[in-house]
Amino acid sequence: MMKPxxxxxxxxxxxxxxxxxxxxxxxxxxxxAYFTLEPDLTTNFYTKGKRLGYIQxxxxxxxxxxxxxxxxxxxxxxxxDTVIELLGKQSQxxxxxxAGREDLRKTLIQQLNDILLPETGRTIIADLLFTKYIYQ
Numbered sequence: 001m002m003k004p005x006x007x008x009x010x011x012x013x014x015x016x017x018x019x020x021x022x023x024x025x026x027x028x029x030x031x032x033a034y035f036t037l038e039p040d041l042t043t044n045f046y047t048k049g050k051r052l053g054y055i056q057x058x059x060x061x062x063x064x065x066x067x068x069x070x071x072x073x074x075x076x077x078x079x080x081d082t083v084i085e086l087l088g089k090q091s092q093x094x095x096x097x098x099a100g101r102e103d104l105r106k107t108l109i110q111q112l113n114d115i116l117l118p119e120t121g122r123t124i125i126a127d128l129l130f131t132k133y134i135y136q
Contacts (some may be wrong), residue, residue: 030065032126035072037061040132043084047092055087055095058132061112061125068124075116082115083108095135105130 042056061072061079072079086108087095094100105128113123 030067033063033066033069034129035061035063035069036131037076037080037083041080041083041087043088045088045090045092045095045135053092053095053136055090055135056132057083057087057130057134059083059108060129060131062127062129063124064126071116071120071124075119078115078119079112082112086111101130101133 037059040056040058042054044052044054047053063069063072086104090100090104094104109125109128112128113125116124
C-alpha cells in the first residue's frame with residue numbers, strides 16, 4: 001500500500017534535483033535580453049525626385065547580458081538621436097533595398113556601440129533588429 005506513494009515520492013525528488021542542477025547550469029551564463037525603442041522612430045530621407053520620403057522603424061536592441069538593459073534605457077535619448085540622424089542621411093536606394101537595409105542594420109550596430117563606448121566603457125549592443133520597417 002505504501003509502495004506506490006514511495007515510487008511517486010522518489011520520482012518527484014529525482015525531478016526536483018535534476019531541474020535544480022539544470023537551473024544552476026543556466027544561471028552561470030549571462031542571458032541575452034532585448035530592449036524595444038518605443039515609440040517608433042519616424043524621419044525623412046532623400047528621394048530621387050523633389051519629394052521627401054519617410055521611414056518609420058521599430059528597433060529591438062539585443063544585449064548579451066540582462067543587466068545591460070538598464071544602461072540601454074538610461075542612454076535611450078542618445079540612441080534615438082543617432083538612429084534618426086543616420087536614417088535621415090540615407091538615400092532612397094539604401095532605404096528601399098534589402099541589401100541596403102542589412103547594411104544599415106550593421107552600420108547602426110557599429111555606430112551605436114561607438115557612441116556608447118565612451119559612456120559605458122565597453123561594447124553593449126550585441127545585435128539590432130528591425131521589427132517594423134515602413135517607408136514611402
